[in-house]
Amino acid sequence: MPPPDPAHLGTLPPFERVVSEHGPTVLRVCRALLGPVDADDAWSETFLAALRAYPELRPGSNVEAWLVTxxxxxxxxxHRVRNRTPVPSERLPEHAATSGIPGTGDDELWSAVAALPFTQRAALVYHYVGGLPYAEVGAVLGNTADAARRAAADGRAALRRHYRMQTGIPS
Known part of the structure; x- marks a missing residue:
């Protein structure tokens, strides 16, 4: 790989500043998508990958959206590794878990969010936790702004239904 163009490097802020400015947002996104156990590792992996690719980033790019991607x-x-890795246990539970990760101490909201389909969960997290506009959410998810908006709306509707059922409030 050829060395990066020095003129190009001059237009990018130091990577340390990128980490300090966008690190908290990336960590919130990782926690919302993965839970507290895997979030720190995903955050570290995100910034290691970003550090490798940073010299090739085009000037004027939306760094926050790039990092969230x-x-x-x-x-x-x-998620792929988690789905393939068995979880050892000293005893089997009486019933299969219906939402969230059993025993992690997640509160009710995050358990309900974790139970959403991945695209709905990701659209909600990227927009409401990460603060990204729907156009960027769509780009991160590989679809359009309208599709991202629809996924977030479907996720919100599912959360409302969940809470109505929990509280006995009629639809």
Whole structure:
């Protein structure tokens, strides 16, 4: 790989500043997508991958959206590994878990969010936790702004139904 163009490097802020400015947002996104156990590792993996690719980033790019895209891919990797890895247990539960990860101490909201389909969960997290506009959410998810808006709306509707059922409030 040829060395990066020095003129190009001059237009990018130091990577340390990128980490300090966008690190908290990326960590919130990782926690919302993966839960507290895997979030720190995904955050680290996100910034390691970003550090490698940073010299090639085009000037004027939306760095926050770029980092959230990387975090999204790392979260998918964690979900794939999690789905293939058996969880050892000293005793089997009486019933299968219906939402969230059993025994992690997640509160009710995050358990309900974790039970959503990945695209709905990701759209809600990227928009409401990460603060990204729907156009960027769509780009991160590989679809359009309208599709991202629809996924977030479907996720919100599912959360409302969940809470109505929990509280006995009629639809």
């Amino acid at each position: 990387i975090a999204h891919r790392k979260a998918i990797d964690v």
